[in-house]
Each structure stands twice: as C-alpha cells, then as structure tokens.
Amino acid sequence: MNPTADDLRSRINPSAVPRHVAVIMDGNGRWAQERGLDRLEGHRVGIGSIRRLVEACRELGVEVLTLYAFSTENWKRPRREVRGLMRLLAEYLREETPRLAEHDVRLRVLGDLEGLPVSARREVRRAVQATAAGRRATLNLALNYGGRAEILRAAVTAVREAAAGRLDPASLDEQTFAGLLDTAGLPDPDLLIRTGGEIRVSNFLLWQLAYTEFWFTPVYWPDFDREHFFRAVLDYQQRRRRFGALEPGD
Numbered sequence: 188m189n190p191t192a193d194d195l196r197s198r199i200n201p202s203a204v205p206r207h208v209a210v211i212m213d214g215n216g217r218w219a220q221e222r223g224l225d226r227l228e229g230h231r232v233g234i235g236s237i238r239r240l241v242e243a244c245r246e247l248g249v250e251v252l253t254l255y256a257f258s259t260e261n262w263k264r265p266r267r268e269v270r271g272l273m274r275l276l277a278e279y280l281r282e283e284t285p286r287l288a289e290h291d292v293r294l295r296v297l298g299d300l301e302g303l304p305v306s307a308r309r310e311v312r313r314a315v316q317a318t319a320a321g322r323r324a325t326l327n328l329a330l331n332y333g334g335r336a337e338i339l340r341a342a343v344t345a346v347r348e349a350a351a352g353r354l355d356p357a358s359l360d361e362q363t364f365a366g367l368l369d370t371a372g373l374p375d376p377d378l379l380i381r382t383g384g385e386i387r388v389s390n391f392l393l394w395q396l397a398y399t400e401f402w403f404t405p406v407y408w409p410d411f412d413r414e415h416f417f418r419a420v421l422d423y424q425q426r427r428r429r430f431g432a433l434e435p436g437d
C-alpha cells in the first residue's frame with residue numbers, strides 16, 4: 188500500500204528540514220485545459236495548493252517559502268489571463284493576510300512592484316504592512332519577477348552607490364552584493380521544487396540557486412499536495428550537500 192502523507196511526514200528528520208523552499212508553480216493552464224476548463228480555473232485551484240503548502244511548511248518549521256507567482260515574461264500572456272491573475276492575487280492577499288498575521292508569518296515581495304497594476308500594488312503593500320511583525324516565517328511572493336532583472340537592479344544600485352562615494356568598489360563582495368538583491372537578509376533556498384514536468388529554472392532566483400537542491404515533478408500545480416511536498420523533503424534529506432567541497436574521507 189502507498190504510504191500516506193502522515194507516514195511520509197513521520198519519516199522526515201525534523202533536524203534537517205530545508206530552511207528555505209522555493210517553488211515554480213507550473214501546470215495550472217494544462218490542468219484546466221485537460222478538463223475542458225478555462226485556464227484561469229487552473230490558477231484558481233492552484234491557490235488551494237498554495238494554502239496547503241504554506242500550512243505544510245508551517246507544520247515542518249520551514250523558515251522561508253518563496254513562490255514564483257508572476258514572472259516578468261508572464262505579461263506576454265493574453266490580457267484576459269493577466270487581468271485574471273491580478274484579480275486572483277488581490278483576492279488571495281485579502282483573504283490570506285489575517286491568517287498569515289495570526290500565524291506570525293511575514294509576507295514579502297520579490298520583483299519590481301512598480302510594474303504591477305495600481306490595485307494589485309495597493310493590496311500587496313497592505314498585506315506586507317499588515318504582516319510586517321511576523322517572526323516565525325517568511326512567505327515571499329515573486330511578482331513581476333525575473334532573476335536577471337533582479338541582478339541588474341542590484342548592479343545599478345551598486346554602481347550608483349559607488350558613484351556617490353558610499354560604496355568602495357574594491358570592497359564589493361558576494362555578501363554585500365547579495366544584500367542588494369530582493370532577498371536581502373534571507374538564506375539561499377535549500378530546495379527548489381518545480382511542478383508541471385519542465386526541467387528548467389525559467390529566470391527564477393538565478394543568483395540564489397547556486398547550491399540549491401532541485402526537485403522536479405510532472406504533477407500539475409493544482410494537484411500538488413502535502414504528500415508530494417513531504418516526498419520532496421524526504422528526497423532532499425537523502426542528498427549529500429557538499430557545496431563544492433569533498434566529504435571527509437573522499
């Protein structure tokens with residue numbers, strides 16, 4: 188018999204849980220199309236998967252969860268789908284903010300917020316403010332986000348700071364540069380999960396994924412549940428992370 192989610196959960200080593208999990212939530216459109224539904228229905232059901240995952244992360248004590256919710260490339264989708272996604276984002280934030288605050292979770296945004304429609308921006312700012320005191324965990328929503336654009340923005344900031352005499356270019360090291368990225372102050376992801384069957388990073392967290400363990404699944408995002416997540420964490424716990432070094436005895 189297949190193990191249940193609770194069986195899998197009981198096999199997880201609580202002292203080796205990933206601190207930071209990042210997720211590329213792919214397959215909403217295909218999930219809907221295969222059921223003869225509008226693509227937006229896939230995104231709507233995908234919000235349920237977000238809720239389940241936030242809850243499962245809380246259960247395990249994951250400190251940071253980063254979700255790729257809208258990429259800089261997603262603007263190329265039909266206007267109707269983009270508008271629908273923005274509406275779902277606003278709905279999600281309105282409904283979820285009290286629950287996040289209650290569970291001591293801080294919401295943060297990665298990406299260029301200025302590029303979002305005014306109404307979505309307002310909801311995001313409101314949710315970020317309302318959860319700012321959260322200390323137990325961080326939920327990052329990557330919105331209008333692209334890894335290259337993020338690195339470029341940080342580079343522009345560094346150049347400006349140097350030109351203003353506030354930064355010595357000779358002292359610019361990886362740690363200082365990381366502090367200029369949208370993820371400033373957060374640990375790099377330990378585990379990246381991508382659903383939907385594609386095996387690529389799609390311009391997500393290009394700097395931060397340097398030593399991250401990747402876990403890919405063909406499961407479409409709306410079907411991703413607690414059991415899949417626990418499998419990903421168990422797989423992660425089997426990996427030997429050497430960060431470029433040798434293991435003792437090698």
Ligand code: FPP
Nearest residue numbers: 212213214215216217230233234256275276
């Ligand atoms: C990819 O599915 C998913 C997205 C473009 C965004 C993820 C969005 C949600 C889970 C719902 C909205 C939630 C928020 C918080 C904005 P896809 O459409 O690329 O799927 P496909 O590859 O099957 O077409």
